[in-house]
Amino acid sequence: MEHVTQRSLLTAGALSAVLAPAVDAMAAQAGTAQPAQAKTGQGAPNVIWILLDDVGFGASSVFGGLVETPNLEALAAQGLRYTNFHTTAISSPTRAALLTGRNHHSVGLGLFPETAVDLPGYNAQIPANKATVAEILKNNGYSTYAVGKWHLTPAWEASPTGPYTHWPTGKGFEQYYGFLFGETDQWHPQLVDGTRALDDDPKGRHLNELLTDRAIQYIDQQNKKPFFLYYAPGATHAPHQVAKEWSAHYKGRFDAGWDSYREQVFANQKKLGLIPQNTALPPRNPNVKAWASLSADEKRLYTRYFETYAGFLSYTDAEIGRLIAYLKQSGQFDNTIIAVVIGDNGASKEGSEFGSTVGLGAVLYPNGDIARQLKDIDKIGTEYASANYPLGWAQATNAPFKQWKQDANSEGGTRNPLILSWPKGIQDKGGTRTQYGHVIDLLPTTLELAHLQAPAQIDGVKQDSIEGTSLAYSVTDAKAPSRHTTQYYEINGTRAIYHDGWKAGTLHKPGTAFDKDVWELYNVAVDPTETNDLAAKNPDKLKELKALFDSEGKKYNVFPLKDNLYQQFALDRSAYKDQEVVELNPGVGHIAGVAAPRLYSKYYRLTVDLDIGANSEGVLVANGGRFGGSSIFLQGGKLYYAQTNGVESALISSDVPLKSGKSKLTVEFSPNLWSGADITLYQDGNRIGKGKVPVRYGIAYFPYDEGFDIGRDQQTPVSELYKSPYAYNGKLEHVTIDYKAPLGSRVVGSVNQKVINTLISLKK
Template sequence: MKTNRISLSLLFTALVLFVTVPAWAQDILPFPDPPMGGRVGPTMQQSVHKWREAPSHLPEDAPNILIVMLDDAGFGQPSAFGGLIETPTLSRLAEEGIAYNRFHTVAMCSPTRAALMTGRNHHRVGAGQIAEFANDWDGYTGVIPKSSATIAEVLGHYGYATSAFGKDHNTPIDQIANGPYDRTPTGRGFDYFYGFIAGETSQWEPVLWENTTPISTPHPENHEDYHLTEDMADKAITWMRRHLAVNPDRPFLMWWTPGAVHGPHHVAKKWADKYKGKFDDGWDAYQRRTFQRQKEMGWIPADTKLAPRPKEMPAWKDIPEDQRAFQTRLMEVYAGFLEHTDVQVGKLIDELDERGIRDNTMVIYILSDNGASDWGGTRTPMVISWPKRIKPDDTPRSQFAHVNDVVPTIYDLLEITPPKVVDGHEQDPIDGVSFAYTFDSPDAAEQKTSQYFDIMGSRGIYHEGWMASTFGPRIPWVAAMPDLSNWDPMQDEWQLFDTRNDFSLMNDLASENPEKLEELKKLFMEEAEENKVLPIGGALYTGLNPQEMKRSSNIQWTLFEGITRIPESEAPNVRNGNLRVEIEAEVPESVSGVLFAMGGYAGGVSLYALDGTLYYEYSALLLKRDKIKVGALPAGEVKIAYEMRTPLERAAPAELEFWLNGKEAATGKVQRTVPAVFTASETFDVGMDTASPVANDYFDKAPFKFGGTLKRLHFKYLEAE
């Protein structure tokens, strides 16, 4: 009955809107189909044929839109904003357009991307946490609701061609294996998608998708001959050329968001070597140098105070001499990776120039979805270049802006009123505020007055220049999960800052102005209730209770040769727990190849044969690696079985026992099991190892297909002993 009432409500709303506004108005999407262009009579001789014409719903000469956002890069890294890492494309676009130094993200990838894509606050669209750690509270489901249409959906209805390249971290994990695909990128409004559906993937052995089809992982003889970010640029250019050849009069929206520079940090040696020696004085000295350059360049106010290094992070002087070369090389690799990524963005800009469309293409280049690590900060550089509309101006735009403001800004520029109904779904309110007013006026009065923040219990509220915030139960740059047994969020200690004269938030005014602090804490709770943030700390739930993660409800699987690319959450759990595996195979002499594998080199498990001998290998996130020699495989019909027994303790060791044709063949131990997931993107494969190879023995032979015939694989969970 409730469903019927909702359906009737939607129908009533649609009818009211239909009769009170013209049929072509943007309150309801999609627009009605255009009427027939000619006239029908009894015969063709008495009829007139004329192709129907769809009216334009966009301003004349609407721009192409290119949105670029990198991953895990910090405010003090790009040369365009005073850092040491060369970012020629970001610098070029800043010189040709305008830049922002108080643009904010959500401080985590899935939430930031959901807010950027919809114009709503991240909890309102179910993205209070990354997709893999979703739970069933409304603000943390990992599912963008149909009531919050994306910019690709809306602009698609208005006539834009849409494409997305790179990282998608907003697809519910239970849709990846076998659909339905209504919330993958192509289900969220993009006509074309090429990239990976996860938080991270190898740049050299990526787990790739084209639209909703998994595609093979490249395995060149020299791994440096392929790089995902380069591939993304090439694919985007090809799509652009095809679109302009077929539909030159139709504007396009391109969403180009690589996995770079999120880990794993993969880049050819020549890029990393460009930075040899440049970080030898360590991170503390780097911070001081960058801070001074940013003042000199005008990116931060002259009276800004240098923030101290948190006490939980080691000082460079405390790093032992014999470890410093390793630490500086990590920085060199990261720097080369960031420059390489920015250069790939430059290829897109060059193509716009070569195709003669650069002048009327609005490029929005957001440096990153969060700071320079997975617990990175909220402030990131943003540059906008649109030669036809925005005059170059090197004065930083310092008005407070947020990632949810991008969509309403684009709607504003295209004269689009946010629709009230999209594809039959009543729409949630837009939370962002257009910052188009800043384009021509760097000193314009700030129009966004409030914005809440919340990630994993760390939370804050910005309001009219004031910022109140608390870390909650955990320190963001400490990876360990906190003990919540005695945590009462209502007792958290808050800080208060006046951002109008304290750019780096160094002067805590909480004790001086307790009334203002209480006012802002009250405002935060109001925003939290309105935006589905509650319960506070809700994003921590599945991390603390990995058994509650969204996974397949199966307790047994029957799989066959050729079944590959099953996401880890939907596959049999061979990572830990208690299970029995039975395999029926036809084995030739000296057989080699993978029987099954889950995960990748850094974290994964593989059962494979090498020259007629069966092996089992387990990689526990590079902390431990265990290899068990099971024994020689007899030729002919073979039955292989093993059982795994794991205590309930987190990361507990597991005992394994193997049988060949019913006879005990070997026993062994996994010293440390992985409690939650092996990887963000690697999958479960039968008969091969499709992406990053798990085992050392076949690292250079991937995908290392099994040389015999796998007739049946059966996986069944066992009762705990």
Template sequence: MKQILLSFTFITLSLGLSLGQSKNRQPAGKPNIILVMVDDLGYSDFGAYGSEIQTPTIDKLAAEGLRLREFYNNSICAPTRASLITGQYHHKAGVGYFNVNLGLPAYQGWLNKESLTFGEVLKQAGYNTYLSGKWHVGNDSLYWPNQRGFDRFYGFIGGASNFYDISPYKDKVPPVELVENNRRINLEPGKYLTDEITSHAISYINESKNKPFFLYLAYNAPHWPLQAPAEDIAKYKNQYAIGWDSLRKERLAKQVKFGIANPKQTVAAHDPEVVEWQSLTYDEQQLWQRKMEVYAAMVDRVDQNLARLLAELKRLKKDDNTFIVLISDNGAQGGLIPTGRKRPRSSGPIGSAGSYDYQEQNWAYVSNTPFRNYKATPYEGGISSPFVAWFPKKIKAGTLAKGTGHLIDLAPTFYELAGAAYPSTFNGLKTNLLPGLSLVKLLFQGTELPADRALFWERAGNRAVRKGHWKLVSIFPQNRWQLYNLETDRGETTDLATQHPDIVKSLNADYEAWAKRTDVEPYEKLRPAVQGGNPINNPNAPLQNRPASRVE
């Protein structure tokens, strides 16, 4: 009898503890997930990828976690976000060109309902779902985050935003227009947007008591306009006096030392649009230094804010059960477009609330070290992203892997970790199948993805295929396939198309089959619509002719 009573007491205590824990703790086996995306940041702009910019928090995540050498985005803001949020190729999600409607379902400019968001899928798996930062995949309020599965949202809807409220310049530049849970608001004067995006994210995770959370933290830094706190800019005073030529060499040397770059790999040739640093006058050098000082300060501030976030996770005792992924939406922005795009007008010096300047080719060439070209192209400099994953005691510290992952792989990765089933139907509609592969075995077991799987890109007539070590690239309007062997030539310096017509033919067939099943249209059919007089349909239009809340 005594043994029975003891057993009953033990069971009662165990149940009591279990019930007590269920009121305060999230279900076992359900990790919190944080996806951090930075905007227009080049492959080499984090310290862990070769940069001189001070990113100790990000570098710590990399040292305690995993980096990939090869992770791909879609080369430009809205198409990247469409793929990221839904796990679909961006045409299949409805954002084939940009967040503008070109009159076809694949090019409607907002996420279709057949392509489910992180918010919609993870909410069904018991997650609180949060988004703080940039949306850019649907301007109409019917397609805002709260309507697409996110419990909380703070940020801006369009493609770019000022970082400060610029009340003194209201006659020249509009205020910072934001949305919080479907309510339009303005940024409070004196606040810095990167800080506010983080503060709201922190407030959201504090709401998540006994449920796991998914947080999509979408910073707009270091996307132009170049604006940063004065104290952060001051940290980089004279840091860039060596110029872009020398700095690129320094970054590449660090990448080789870190194992990010293979010393036997080719490096992209010097861009003909990038002038020699020593050819500039003293005043020109001072101006260009200031641009990069502010750009570095913006990246630095992101890192400071991630430190705040991690400190809060630790305070809440959620850090050990939180999985973090950090990526960029595209390569650094090249700058002036040959079609005659004019420089934006500024109402204050570079870095201030009135600044409307940006990085341009000379420094973007450094940011994208060691790759060719910039944002908006499918060369490696346009589509390559740093990738850092961190999960204490689950991801082996200091891991560096090849990877060859893509945005479409993140949704299946998160859903596998969360135990979330991706439904075949949702709200009465048949859903689009997920084309990506889960990265779980790669991240946690070191198992590489299949070497022979093909990845595809198309945007504004620019096309690419990656399969194994081969990459096919075509730039509009030339529409001529170039072929590169990325195993030895990731700098894309030697076109092998004429030497391997059979490979070109095979990869072209793969591309055509993908384009058909993904609803890709020939750009020639769409081009008249985007070249019309309406500047909102033409991202190449002069900035001063376009609404400030909708620039990319």
């Protein structure tokens, strides 16, 4: 994305203002009816919602953490800090609940778009009668913008041809720039502008910078209308990638380890008044080793992981600061309501016990392979590592709470900080609020503060009521009792219910009977860190709360409970899943990995029709990238098939030089669960090469962060034999993918589902 000067943007806005009356007049003369524009009141506030990703309660300095976030501190110093605010425990459900003001099962996001099943609470389709904040504010006369992570589009809708119903622009955002699914490479992001996949080369620029530039550009183009901006960076979800100067700032700062970090943060939080003085720190989780018990090599590796993470969070704070500085410089800050939710869930456990430099590839090394990771230690943070820290740092940055992301039964999974800033409207600068809140509350809070109404109808569709409770009452009264008194939680069978300061919850083990789950009971009003289980002492209260969960679950489409949703990732739910033969032309553009034709777990014959010249070279088809993908390319007169899962790489080439002229080149992929996949290369039906590539647990690799391209490898290269995009320099006419397996072929009919579930859950 090129820099656009403020002058050019203002000139464009002025030109639009001058031309608008003439355009309207011409439309009227032509008999075209112009849609009525909603009007906002004089001086209506702008609104910015900022949602960070995978940040534990005790990570940022503004809530007692040891990672410096001075811009969030400054924002809180002239606004309010909410210490009893909650999310759903995981990405898409939190985002759906936040944007709609309704519980996540109410809007079909019981888990992810990638795990959708045909049940109202889990179909990943936000219904039209439960409009998003963007639709509501747009109806009230606001311009609406979104940048960053979305993760609410069903996989089968993510093709270049849509449908775009559940894309950001289909849910009320007039402009969108970001990535559609759960994560993306920060140095080579998979970006969409509106509904168009981008080919932009970031040229070494970080995704945070790109998103902030675009957010400022959107605001700069405003023309006398209030705006709503949803700013949702990929930070600090894995991969943890950031420029070296940011991680170097923390060199040696965390050498004392995660146990010391946790104790320091706990003390800070008491000092800042964020938790009661009598709060107890839960014991270390049994799955986390004591820092003192680690080897010197483990300490060196794990410290580097966290230095990188800390740099990533601090850099994200700096980009937020750049956005705020622009608001101040343009005179818009004082009348802008800014809400910052620091994390869509608790800190992530997905780096496993040992951490990872290779994303999903880490699951191939259940014992961590510390020696291999140490060889890659200087890659952590760079484009050559898909890094995530080990479990001990997740517990540390969740201080003072226990458990972590995905655990909907625990405050460690669901309690996240909220900062609310509005210089024009908040008098108690630097105040702290302890009222219970949930992400569904932010929409009604914003509407009440801005004196706006949720319309009864949007686009002719009658709207269901908003399920959240406004927190506006707490802005002027720090001691007001909580008005949000009941809230259920559920993710993949793990569940909890909060009511009037009490909480009951159970950590469900998938595959076991729900009625055998063991429930715990806490009085979180006096025991916020859930250290004193009262289930045995107060069985009547537990029975009461379990019954309340059942009634809330029926009300909000939680039932039937599902604990096998991660298995849905193994299903082919792409836009091409029902086609035995897929026909594609080079102009199809970039296709997101989850929506693309599947090339990694079942038999196929892929044929490319092309012209081959004496110097022809480049990628014909690429799926995925450096940390999981396959690529078919020409180089040095030969045809190559390359594959990697981030750890193991394979390369097969033709045995003979390719013939020039019009040709059909074919790659046949025939997987076998126990011995890998047989790869056979053909030119015009004649076999020209053969080999074997690794297949574990029924898959060759998992292309989540990157997508599918014809005629290039757009983001990171699958093979180190070339640099992306390595576009094919000849004429490429057509690609055919035939999934009809020949009779008697060794095709994987089933896979080790348990391991695939593990692979995917690590990625979320």
